[in-house]
Amino acid sequence: MRTPHLVAGALAVSLLGVGAAAFSAFAFFFEDKYVHAVAGVEHTELNNGNVLEQVALRQEDLLPIYGASELVLLETEYQANRFFSTYPTGFMVFNIASKGGSSLTTAQKLAALGEDLRGRKVVISIGPAIMTMAPYGEVNVRHYNGNFSPLNALELAFSPHLSMDTKSRIARRMLDFPEPLEKHPFIRFTLENLADLSPLRRLAYQASQPLGWIQISILRLQDHYNTVNFIRHLSSGQTTITRKDREIDWESLVPIAEKEQIENTDSNLYGVDNSQWPKIKELFLNPVPPGSKDKEFREDVENAREWHDLDLALRVIRELDAEAMIMSSPMNVPLWETIGVSQEAQQAYYDKLHSVVAPYDLPVIDFRQFDSEPYFSMDLASHASRKGWIYVNQALDGIFHGDLP
Amino acid sequence: MSTKRWMEFFTAIFRNPWGRILLLVIYYLGILLGLVYRYGEGDLTAPEFIYQGF
Numbered sequence: 001m002r003t004p005h006l007v008a009g010a011l012a013v014s015l016l017g018v019g020a021a022a023f024s025a026f027a028f029f030f031e032d033k034y035v036h037a038v039a040g041v042e043h044t045e046l047n048n049g050n051v052l053e054q055v056a057l058r059q060e061d062l063l064p065i066y067g068a069s070e071l072v073l074l075e076t077e078y079q080a081n082r083f084f085s086t087y088p089t090g091f092m093v094f095n096i097a098s099k100g101g102s103s104l105t106t107a108q109k110l111a112a113l114g115e116d117l118r119g120r121k122v123v124i125s126i127g128p129a130i131m132t133m134a135p136y137g138e139v140n141v142r143h144y145n146g147n148f149s150p151l152n153a154l155e156l157a158f159s160p161h162l163s164m165d166t167k168s169r170i171a172r173r174m175l176d177f178p179e180p181l182e183k184h185p186f187i188r189f190t191l192e193n194l195a196d197l198s199p200l201r202r203l204a205y206q207a208s209q210p211l212g213w214i215q216i217s218i219l220r221l222q223d224h225y226n227t228v229n230f231i232r233h234l235s236s237g238q239t240t241i242t243r244k245d246r247e248i249d250w251e252s253l254v255p256i257a258e259k260e261q262i263e264n265t266d267s268n269l270y271g272v273d274n275s276q277w278p279k280i281k282e283l284f285l286n287p288v289p290p291g292s293k294d295k296e297f298r299e300d301v302e303n304a305r306e307w308h309d310l311d312l313a314l315r316v317i318r319e320l321d322a323e324a325m326i327m328s329s330p331m332n333v334p335l336w337e338t339i340g341v342s343q344e345a346q347q348a349y350y351d352k353l354h355s356v357v358a359p360y361d362l363p364v365i366d367f368r369q370f371d372s373e374p375y376f377s378m379d380l381a382s383h384a385s386r387k388g389w390i391y392v393n394q395a396l397d398g399i400f401h402g403d404l405p
Numbered sequence: 406m407s408t409k410r411w412m413e414f415f416t417a418i419f420r421n422p423w424g425r426i427l428l429l430v431i432y433y434l435g436i437l438l439g440l441v442y443r444y445g446e447g448d449l450t451a452p453e454f455i456y457q458g459f
Contacts, residue, residue, distance in 0.1 A: 004422070008429030015430070016437050222445065 020221055027224035031055045034231045036062070037239040039094045040085045044072070046230055047098045048149040049223035050112045056094040057116050061087065063400045064094045066109060067125030068101030070329050070383050074273065078257055078389035080396055086244040091400045093123075100143025102130060103309035107170055110316045111162055112155035117322040123399060124313065127329040128349045129381035130306040132297070137304020141177060148180035150187060151219040157190045158212040164197065166315045171195040173312060186215065250394045257386040261375045264386070270335055273378035273385060280380055283339050293340030301348045307356050314360045325399050326357050326364045327392075329382035330371035336380065346371070363405040365395055 028051075035055045038046070039062055046052055056062050065071065065080065072095070077083065081095040096109065106124065110117060131137045156162070156170060171194035175181075181188040190212060193205035231239075267274045270284060317324045331346040350368050357364050370376040370391060378385035384392050398404035406414070418424035 004425050004429055008426050009433050011426070011430045012433035012437055015434060016441075225445070 020217075024221065024224055027051070027228050028055065030228055030231065031224075032058075034234070034239060035059060035094075036092065036241050037234055038231065039081065039092050040241065041234065041238050043230065044098050046227055047096065047147070049151060049226060050109065050149075050155070051220060051223045052227050053094075053096055053109070053113060054116045056096075057113065057120050057122075059094075061091045062094040063091055063121065063123065063396065064096055065123040065125055065327075065396070066101075066106050067097040067123075068127065069097075069099045069129075069381075070127040071095055071097035071125055072099055073383045074275070074378060074385065074389075076260075076386050076389065078386045078393065080389070080393055083389065083393050084396075086242055086246075088244060088246045088248055089397055089401065090245070091397075093396060097125065098147055100140065100146055102139035102144060102147075103306055103313045104139060104144065104170075104173060105147045107309065107313035107316050108149065108152040108156050108174075110313060110320065110322070111159055111170070112149075112152040114155070114159055114161045114320065117317075117320040119321060119323060121323045121325070121399070123325050123327050123396065124317070125327045125329075126310065126353075127382050128331055129383075131301055131304035131352070132331075132349060133381060134304075134306070137300060137306050139306065139309070141179070144177050145180045148177075150184050151216070151223060153184075153187050154190070154212055154216050154219065157187070157194060158209060158216065162316065162319050164194075166312070166319055168194050168197050169315070170312050173309065186211065248394075248397070250390060253390045254387060257390045258375050261378070261386040265375070265378075270338060271375055272335070272380075273383075276379040276381075276383070283380070287338050288340040290337040290340060291342040291345070294342050294345035297336075297341045297345050298348045301352055304352075307352060310356055314357065314362065317362070318360050324362055325405070326353075326362055327395065327399075328353055328364065328366045329377065329384060329388075330367040330369075332377040332380060332382050333372045334374070335377075339380075343372070365399075365405060367391065367395075 031052055032055050035052060036059070038052060039056065043052075053064065056064055071080070080093045084092045098105075103126065110122075130139055134140060153174065157167060159167065171191040174191050175188075175195055178188075181191070186208075190205065190208060193201040193208070197205075261273070264274050265271050265277075268277045268281065268284075272280065331349055333343050333346055336346055337343060350366055353366060354364060367376075370388070375385050376388040376391065377383060378388070395404060415428070418428060
Protein backbone atom coordinates (compact mmCIF):
# COMPACT_ATOMS: atom_id res chain seq x y z
CA MET A 1 0.00 0.00 0.00
CA ARG A 2 1.50 3.31 -1.07
CA THR A 3 -0.29 5.62 1.34
CA PRO A 4 -0.49 3.76 4.67
CA HIS A 5 -0.49 6.95 6.77
CA LEU A 6 -3.37 8.42 4.82
CA VAL A 7 -5.42 5.23 5.08
CA ALA A 8 -4.61 4.77 8.76
CA GLY A 9 -5.37 8.42 9.55
CA ALA A 10 -8.70 8.22 7.74
CA LEU A 11 -9.57 5.00 9.56
CA ALA A 12 -8.65 6.49 12.94
CA VAL A 13 -10.78 9.58 12.30
CA SER A 14 -13.65 7.36 11.12
CA LEU A 15 -13.41 5.21 14.23
CA LEU A 16 -13.45 8.32 16.39
CA GLY A 17 -16.49 9.56 14.47
CA VAL A 18 -18.30 6.28 15.03
CA GLY A 19 -17.44 6.48 18.72
CA ALA A 20 -18.74 10.06 18.91
CA ALA A 21 -21.96 9.08 17.13
CA ALA A 22 -22.44 6.15 19.49
CA PHE A 23 -21.89 8.42 22.49
CA SER A 24 -24.38 10.95 21.10
CA ALA A 25 -27.00 8.24 20.64
CA PHE A 26 -26.42 6.96 24.16
CA ALA A 27 -26.53 10.51 25.55
CA PHE A 28 -29.85 11.29 23.83
CA PHE A 29 -31.32 8.07 25.24
CA PHE A 30 -29.96 8.86 28.72
CA GLU A 31 -31.14 12.48 28.60
CA ASP A 32 -34.57 11.45 27.36
CA LYS A 33 -34.87 9.07 30.30
CA TYR A 34 -33.95 11.68 32.89
CA VAL A 35 -35.17 14.98 31.43
CA HIS A 36 -38.14 15.03 33.82
CA ALA A 37 -35.78 14.58 36.75
CA VAL A 38 -33.67 17.52 35.58
CA ALA A 39 -36.82 19.63 35.19
CA GLY A 40 -37.41 19.21 38.90
CA VAL A 41 -33.98 20.37 40.07
CA GLU A 42 -32.01 23.56 39.73
CA HIS A 43 -30.05 23.15 36.49
CA THR A 44 -28.75 26.59 35.56
CA GLU A 45 -25.28 25.10 35.01
CA LEU A 46 -26.70 23.44 31.88
CA ASN A 47 -28.10 26.71 30.56
CA ASN A 48 -25.19 27.37 28.22
CA GLY A 49 -25.87 24.16 26.37
CA ASN A 50 -28.99 23.23 24.48
CA VAL A 51 -29.21 19.45 24.03
CA LEU A 52 -31.46 19.02 27.06
CA GLU A 53 -33.77 21.78 25.80
CA GLN A 54 -34.14 19.84 22.56
CA VAL A 55 -35.05 16.74 24.54
CA ALA A 56 -37.48 18.72 26.72
CA LEU A 57 -39.21 20.12 23.65
CA ARG A 58 -40.07 16.59 22.56
CA GLN A 59 -41.84 15.74 25.83
CA GLU A 60 -45.61 16.04 25.77
CA ASP A 61 -45.83 16.81 29.48
CA LEU A 62 -43.15 19.51 29.75
CA LEU A 63 -43.80 23.19 29.06
CA PRO A 64 -40.54 25.00 28.28
CA ILE A 65 -40.41 28.51 29.68
CA TYR A 66 -37.68 30.98 28.74
CA GLY A 67 -36.94 34.02 30.80
CA ALA A 68 -34.76 35.68 33.36
CA SER A 69 -34.68 36.53 37.05
CA GLU A 70 -38.47 36.83 37.28
CA LEU A 71 -38.50 33.02 37.11
CA VAL A 72 -35.64 32.21 39.45
CA LEU A 73 -34.97 35.05 41.88
CA LEU A 74 -37.40 34.14 44.64
CA GLU A 75 -36.82 30.63 45.90
CA THR A 76 -40.19 29.45 47.09
CA GLU A 77 -42.38 26.39 46.88
CA TYR A 78 -44.70 28.45 44.66
CA GLN A 79 -42.09 28.79 41.90
CA ALA A 80 -43.50 26.99 38.87
CA ASN A 81 -40.75 24.36 38.70
CA ARG A 82 -41.51 23.38 42.30
CA PHE A 83 -45.25 23.98 42.29
CA PHE A 84 -45.83 21.64 39.34
CA SER A 85 -43.15 19.11 40.31
CA THR A 86 -45.73 16.38 41.00
CA TYR A 87 -47.52 17.00 37.68
CA PRO A 88 -50.80 17.80 39.50
CA THR A 89 -52.62 18.73 36.30
CA GLY A 90 -50.59 16.52 33.98
CA PHE A 91 -47.60 18.67 33.19
CA MET A 92 -44.50 20.32 34.58
CA VAL A 93 -42.59 23.37 33.41
CA PHE A 94 -39.06 23.05 32.04
CA ASN A 95 -37.45 26.21 33.29
CA ILE A 96 -34.84 27.68 30.95
CA ALA A 97 -34.22 30.89 32.80
CA SER A 98 -31.22 32.45 34.38
CA LYS A 99 -30.53 35.52 36.43
CA GLY A 100 -29.56 38.35 34.15
CA GLY A 101 -31.17 36.78 31.11
CA SER A 102 -32.34 39.11 28.35
CA SER A 103 -34.12 39.01 25.02
CA LEU A 104 -30.80 38.85 23.16
CA THR A 105 -29.81 35.74 25.10
CA THR A 106 -33.26 34.26 24.51
CA ALA A 107 -33.01 34.98 20.78
CA GLN A 108 -29.78 32.97 20.62
CA LYS A 109 -31.20 30.13 22.70
CA LEU A 110 -34.28 29.84 20.53
CA ALA A 111 -32.28 30.10 17.31
CA ALA A 112 -30.07 27.23 18.48
CA LEU A 113 -33.08 24.91 18.71
CA GLY A 114 -33.82 25.24 15.02
CA GLU A 115 -36.36 22.78 13.66
CA ASP A 116 -37.04 21.33 17.11
CA LEU A 117 -38.96 24.49 17.91
CA ARG A 118 -41.36 24.21 14.99
CA GLY A 119 -44.94 23.96 16.22
CA ARG A 120 -43.88 23.54 19.84
CA LYS A 121 -45.61 25.41 22.62
CA VAL A 122 -43.16 27.59 24.55
CA VAL A 123 -43.59 30.47 26.98
CA ILE A 124 -41.37 33.53 26.68
CA SER A 125 -41.35 35.31 30.00
CA ILE A 126 -40.24 38.92 30.14
CA GLY A 127 -40.32 41.58 32.81
CA PRO A 128 -40.27 45.36 32.69
CA ALA A 129 -37.03 45.61 34.67
CA ILE A 130 -34.57 46.14 31.81
CA MET A 131 -36.86 48.50 29.90
CA THR A 132 -37.70 50.64 32.93
CA MET A 133 -34.65 50.47 35.18
CA ALA A 134 -31.47 49.65 33.26
CA PRO A 135 -29.40 52.47 31.73
CA TYR A 136 -30.58 53.00 28.13
CA GLY A 137 -32.98 50.13 28.67
CA GLU A 138 -30.16 47.79 27.75
CA VAL A 139 -29.10 44.46 29.19
CA ASN A 140 -26.27 44.80 31.68
CA VAL A 141 -22.98 43.87 29.99
CA ARG A 142 -21.98 41.58 32.84
CA HIS A 143 -25.32 39.84 32.68
CA TYR A 144 -25.03 39.31 28.93
CA ASN A 145 -21.45 38.06 29.23
CA GLY A 146 -22.42 35.72 32.04
CA ASN A 147 -25.12 34.13 29.93
CA PHE A 148 -23.13 33.94 26.70
CA SER A 149 -23.05 30.50 25.12
CA PRO A 150 -20.55 29.72 22.32
CA LEU A 151 -22.71 26.79 21.25
CA ASN A 152 -25.87 28.88 20.92
CA ALA A 153 -23.98 31.68 19.19
CA LEU A 154 -22.58 29.30 16.55
CA GLU A 155 -25.87 27.45 16.10
CA LEU A 156 -27.52 30.79 15.42
CA ALA A 157 -24.78 31.97 13.07
CA PHE A 158 -24.89 28.82 10.95
CA SER A 159 -28.58 28.03 11.31
CA PRO A 160 -30.03 26.89 7.99
CA HIS A 161 -33.52 27.66 9.31
CA LEU A 162 -33.11 31.40 9.81
CA SER A 163 -32.95 34.07 7.12
CA MET A 164 -29.67 35.85 6.48
CA ASP A 165 -31.40 39.10 7.35
CA THR A 166 -32.34 37.90 10.85
CA LYS A 167 -28.93 36.35 11.44
CA SER A 168 -27.28 39.55 10.28
CA ARG A 169 -29.39 41.73 12.60
CA ILE A 170 -28.65 39.52 15.60
CA ALA A 171 -24.95 39.33 14.72
CA ARG A 172 -24.71 43.13 14.65
CA ARG A 173 -26.26 43.29 18.08
CA MET A 174 -24.03 40.55 19.47
CA LEU A 175 -20.97 42.48 18.33
CA ASP A 176 -22.03 45.27 20.70
CA PHE A 177 -20.81 42.93 23.45
CA PRO A 178 -17.21 42.15 22.45
CA GLU A 179 -15.92 40.73 25.73
CA PRO A 180 -17.20 37.14 25.48
CA LEU A 181 -15.97 36.99 21.87
CA GLU A 182 -12.37 37.63 22.90
CA LYS A 183 -12.01 33.95 23.78
CA HIS A 184 -13.78 32.89 20.60
CA PRO A 185 -12.13 34.52 17.55
CA PHE A 186 -13.91 32.20 15.12
CA ILE A 187 -17.31 33.25 16.46
CA ARG A 188 -16.29 36.89 16.21
CA PHE A 189 -15.08 36.35 12.63
CA THR A 190 -18.39 34.68 11.73
CA LEU A 191 -20.49 37.41 13.36
CA GLU A 192 -18.47 40.12 11.61
CA ASN A 193 -19.09 38.40 8.29
CA LEU A 194 -22.79 38.12 9.03
CA ALA A 195 -23.06 41.70 10.25
CA ASP A 196 -21.54 43.11 7.07
CA LEU A 197 -22.79 40.81 4.32
CA SER A 198 -20.79 42.52 1.58
CA PRO A 199 -20.00 40.06 -1.25
CA LEU A 200 -16.54 39.36 0.18
CA ARG A 201 -17.85 38.90 3.71
CA ARG A 202 -20.66 36.69 2.46
CA LEU A 203 -18.08 34.54 0.65
CA ALA A 204 -16.01 34.30 3.84
CA TYR A 205 -19.14 33.27 5.75
CA GLN A 206 -19.99 30.56 3.24
CA ALA A 207 -16.40 29.33 3.16
CA SER A 208 -16.26 29.07 6.94
CA GLN A 209 -19.43 26.98 7.19
CA PRO A 210 -17.66 23.57 7.23
CA LEU A 211 -15.43 24.74 10.06
CA GLY A 212 -18.51 26.09 11.82
CA TRP A 213 -20.32 22.77 11.62
CA ILE A 214 -17.28 20.89 12.91
CA GLN A 215 -17.07 23.33 15.82
CA ILE A 216 -20.78 22.94 16.53
CA SER A 217 -20.48 19.14 16.47
CA ILE A 218 -17.65 19.26 19.00
CA LEU A 219 -19.55 21.68 21.25
CA ARG A 220 -22.67 19.49 21.07
CA LEU A 221 -20.63 16.48 22.16
CA GLN A 222 -19.26 18.50 25.05
CA ASP A 223 -22.78 19.59 25.92
CA HIS A 224 -23.89 15.93 25.93
CA TYR A 225 -20.95 15.05 28.16
CA ASN A 226 -21.77 17.85 30.62
CA THR A 227 -25.45 16.91 30.66
CA VAL A 228 -24.84 13.19 31.17
CA ASN A 229 -22.35 14.05 33.88
CA PHE A 230 -24.89 16.35 35.56
CA ILE A 231 -27.55 13.63 35.53
CA ARG A 232 -25.14 11.01 36.86
CA HIS A 233 -24.60 13.16 39.93
CA LEU A 234 -28.29 13.46 40.79
CA SER A 235 -29.36 11.50 43.84
CA SER A 236 -31.90 8.68 43.56
CA GLY A 237 -34.42 10.93 45.30
CA GLN A 238 -33.93 13.57 42.64
CA THR A 239 -34.36 11.14 39.78
CA THR A 240 -37.59 9.71 41.19
CA ILE A 241 -40.62 11.49 39.76
CA THR A 242 -43.78 11.30 41.82
CA ARG A 243 -46.92 12.12 39.87
CA LYS A 244 -50.02 13.03 41.84
CA ASP A 245 -53.14 14.13 40.00
CA ARG A 246 -55.07 16.69 41.97
CA GLU A 247 -57.44 19.55 41.43
CA ILE A 248 -55.84 22.87 42.28
CA ASP A 249 -58.01 25.31 44.19
CA TRP A 250 -56.33 28.50 42.95
CA GLU A 251 -58.59 30.85 44.90
CA SER A 252 -57.81 29.24 48.23
CA LEU A 253 -54.08 29.34 47.56
CA VAL A 254 -53.97 33.10 47.03
CA PRO A 255 -54.62 34.16 50.67
CA ILE A 256 -52.21 31.49 51.95
CA ALA A 257 -49.41 32.72 49.69
CA GLU A 258 -50.26 36.35 50.46
CA LYS A 259 -49.98 35.70 54.20
CA GLU A 260 -46.54 34.18 53.67
CA GLN A 261 -45.53 37.10 51.50
CA ILE A 262 -46.64 39.66 54.10
CA GLU A 263 -44.52 37.85 56.69
CA ASN A 264 -41.55 38.35 54.37
CA THR A 265 -42.00 42.09 53.98
CA ASP A 266 -41.74 43.21 57.58
CA SER A 267 -38.56 45.21 56.99
CA ASN A 268 -40.35 48.06 55.20
CA LEU A 269 -43.66 49.83 54.68
CA TYR A 270 -43.83 49.36 50.91
CA GLY A 271 -44.52 45.64 50.62
CA VAL A 272 -41.07 44.92 49.22
CA ASP A 273 -39.73 41.47 49.97
CA ASN A 274 -37.12 41.49 52.72
CA SER A 275 -34.60 39.87 50.37
CA GLN A 276 -34.86 42.78 47.92
CA TRP A 277 -35.38 45.75 50.23
CA PRO A 278 -31.68 46.41 51.01
CA LYS A 279 -31.00 46.76 47.25
CA ILE A 280 -33.57 49.48 46.66
CA LYS A 281 -34.25 51.18 49.97
CA GLU A 282 -32.27 54.31 49.01
CA LEU A 283 -34.88 55.04 46.34
CA PHE A 284 -37.51 55.43 49.02
CA LEU A 285 -35.64 57.72 51.39
CA ASN A 286 -37.30 60.79 49.87
CA PRO A 287 -40.61 59.83 48.22
CA VAL A 288 -41.69 62.22 45.47
CA PRO A 289 -45.20 63.03 44.18
CA PRO A 290 -46.60 60.59 41.61
CA GLY A 291 -46.24 62.13 38.17
CA SER A 292 -43.07 64.09 38.86
CA LYS A 293 -40.95 61.51 37.00
CA ASP A 294 -43.42 60.65 34.27
CA LYS A 295 -41.53 62.33 31.45
CA GLU A 296 -38.24 60.50 32.12
CA PHE A 297 -40.06 57.22 32.60
CA ARG A 298 -41.92 57.51 29.31
CA GLU A 299 -38.71 58.40 27.45
CA ASP A 300 -36.82 55.54 29.05
CA VAL A 301 -39.50 53.02 28.15
CA GLU A 302 -39.90 54.31 24.60
CA ASN A 303 -36.17 54.23 23.84
CA ALA A 304 -35.13 51.07 25.70
CA ARG A 305 -32.84 48.92 23.57
CA GLU A 306 -34.32 45.79 25.07
CA TRP A 307 -37.37 46.27 22.82
CA HIS A 308 -35.08 45.96 19.82
CA ASP A 309 -33.69 42.73 21.26
CA LEU A 310 -37.20 41.45 21.95
CA ASP A 311 -38.01 42.13 18.32
CA LEU A 312 -35.02 39.97 17.34
CA ALA A 313 -36.26 37.13 19.54
CA LEU A 314 -39.73 37.46 17.99
CA ARG A 315 -38.23 37.28 14.49
CA VAL A 316 -36.56 34.00 15.45
CA ILE A 317 -39.83 32.67 16.83
CA ARG A 318 -41.67 33.55 13.62
CA GLU A 319 -39.05 32.06 11.33
CA LEU A 320 -38.87 28.86 13.36
CA ASP A 321 -42.66 28.73 13.55
CA ALA A 322 -42.87 28.12 17.29
CA GLU A 323 -46.19 28.29 19.09
CA ALA A 324 -44.97 30.93 21.51
CA MET A 325 -46.79 32.82 24.21
CA ILE A 326 -45.40 36.09 25.55
CA MET A 327 -45.90 36.40 29.28
CA SER A 328 -44.92 39.66 30.96
CA SER A 329 -44.78 40.56 34.61
CA PRO A 330 -46.96 43.58 35.39
CA MET A 331 -45.71 46.93 36.61
CA ASN A 332 -45.67 47.35 40.37
CA VAL A 333 -47.89 50.43 40.26
CA PRO A 334 -47.95 51.52 43.92
CA LEU A 335 -44.19 51.22 44.25
CA TRP A 336 -43.45 53.21 41.06
CA GLU A 337 -45.93 55.85 42.18
CA THR A 338 -43.93 56.24 45.36
CA ILE A 339 -40.85 57.13 43.35
CA GLY A 340 -42.69 59.60 41.14
CA VAL A 341 -44.21 57.69 38.20
CA SER A 342 -47.98 57.89 37.88
CA GLN A 343 -50.12 54.89 37.03
CA GLU A 344 -51.05 56.53 33.74
CA ALA A 345 -47.41 56.87 32.72
CA GLN A 346 -46.73 53.26 33.69
CA GLN A 347 -49.19 52.16 31.04
CA ALA A 348 -46.49 53.15 28.53
CA TYR A 349 -44.80 49.84 29.29
CA TYR A 350 -47.83 47.79 28.25
CA ASP A 351 -48.46 49.97 25.21
CA LYS A 352 -44.91 49.50 23.99
CA LEU A 353 -44.94 45.77 24.76
CA HIS A 354 -48.07 45.21 22.71
CA SER A 355 -46.85 47.41 19.86
CA VAL A 356 -43.61 45.41 19.62
CA VAL A 357 -45.34 42.02 19.71
CA ALA A 358 -48.35 42.93 17.53
CA PRO A 359 -46.60 42.50 14.12
CA TYR A 360 -45.83 38.90 15.05
CA ASP A 361 -49.40 38.07 15.97
CA LEU A 362 -48.44 36.24 19.14
CA PRO A 363 -50.62 36.12 22.24
CA VAL A 364 -49.56 38.28 25.16
CA ILE A 365 -50.42 37.83 28.80
CA ASP A 366 -49.37 40.99 30.64
CA PHE A 367 -51.07 40.53 34.03
CA ARG A 368 -51.93 44.25 34.01
CA GLN A 369 -55.09 43.46 35.96
CA PHE A 370 -52.76 42.73 38.88
CA ASP A 371 -50.48 45.75 38.62
CA SER A 372 -52.13 47.45 41.59
CA GLU A 373 -52.77 44.22 43.49
CA PRO A 374 -50.92 44.37 46.82
CA TYR A 375 -48.09 41.85 47.11
CA PHE A 376 -48.31 40.54 43.54
CA SER A 377 -44.78 41.74 42.81
CA MET A 378 -42.09 41.65 45.46
CA ASP A 379 -40.02 44.61 44.25
CA LEU A 380 -39.66 47.47 41.80
CA ALA A 381 -38.42 45.12 39.08
CA SER A 382 -41.70 43.20 39.16
CA HIS A 383 -40.27 39.89 40.31
CA ALA A 384 -43.28 37.79 41.24
CA SER A 385 -43.88 37.32 44.95
CA ARG A 386 -45.20 34.13 46.53
CA LYS A 387 -48.70 35.42 45.86
CA GLY A 388 -47.78 36.51 42.35
CA TRP A 389 -46.51 33.02 41.57
CA ILE A 390 -49.98 31.59 42.24
CA TYR A 391 -51.42 33.75 39.47
CA VAL A 392 -48.47 32.99 37.20
CA ASN A 393 -48.88 29.26 37.80
CA GLN A 394 -52.58 29.49 37.08
CA ALA A 395 -51.75 31.18 33.78
CA LEU A 396 -49.14 28.53 32.93
CA ASP A 397 -51.68 25.83 33.68
CA GLY A 398 -54.13 27.57 31.36
CA ILE A 399 -51.50 27.89 28.63
CA PHE A 400 -50.54 24.24 28.77
CA HIS A 401 -54.11 23.01 28.68
CA GLY A 402 -55.06 25.42 25.92
CA ASP A 403 -57.42 27.46 28.10
CA LEU A 404 -55.34 30.61 27.56
CA PRO A 405 -55.22 33.03 25.92
CA MET B 406 8.84 -10.57 26.69
CA SER B 407 12.12 -8.71 26.48
CA THR B 408 12.49 -5.43 24.61
CA LYS B 409 14.30 -7.24 21.81
CA ARG B 410 11.43 -9.68 21.40
CA TRP B 411 8.95 -6.83 21.36
CA MET B 412 10.94 -5.05 18.67
CA GLU B 413 11.02 -8.21 16.58
CA PHE B 414 7.28 -8.65 17.08
CA PHE B 415 6.46 -5.11 15.96
CA THR B 416 8.93 -5.23 13.09
CA ALA B 417 7.26 -8.40 11.84
CA ILE B 418 3.86 -6.78 12.02
CA PHE B 419 5.16 -3.63 10.37
CA ARG B 420 6.48 -5.60 7.42
CA ASN B 421 3.00 -6.86 6.70
CA PRO B 422 1.04 -4.09 4.83
CA TRP B 423 -2.15 -4.69 6.82
CA GLY B 424 -0.23 -5.00 10.07
CA ARG B 425 1.37 -1.65 9.36
CA ILE B 426 -2.03 -0.09 8.77
CA LEU B 427 -3.29 -1.56 12.05
CA LEU B 428 -0.36 -0.17 14.02
CA LEU B 429 -0.73 3.24 12.38
CA VAL B 430 -4.47 3.29 13.12
CA ILE B 431 -3.73 2.55 16.78
CA TYR B 432 -1.05 5.25 16.74
CA TYR B 433 -3.31 7.93 15.23
CA LEU B 434 -6.28 6.90 17.33
CA GLY B 435 -4.08 7.25 20.39
CA ILE B 436 -3.18 10.79 19.38
CA LEU B 437 -6.81 11.69 18.72
CA LEU B 438 -7.99 10.19 22.01
CA GLY B 439 -5.22 12.04 23.77
CA LEU B 440 -6.46 15.29 22.27
CA VAL B 441 -10.05 14.45 23.25
CA TYR B 442 -8.91 13.66 26.79
CA ARG B 443 -6.92 16.89 26.98
CA TYR B 444 -9.42 19.25 25.39
CA GLY B 445 -12.60 17.22 25.05
CA GLU B 446 -14.38 18.36 28.17
CA GLY B 447 -14.51 21.83 26.68
CA ASP B 448 -15.70 24.90 28.40
CA LEU B 449 -19.41 25.48 28.14
CA THR B 450 -19.35 27.39 31.37
CA ALA B 451 -20.00 31.10 31.18
CA PRO B 452 -17.55 33.73 32.40
CA GLU B 453 -17.71 34.56 36.06
CA PHE B 454 -21.20 35.84 36.65
CA ILE B 455 -22.21 38.43 39.16
CA TYR B 456 -25.91 39.11 39.23
CA GLN B 457 -26.35 42.76 39.99
CA GLY B 458 -30.09 42.69 40.25
CA PHE B 459 -32.34 45.64 39.66
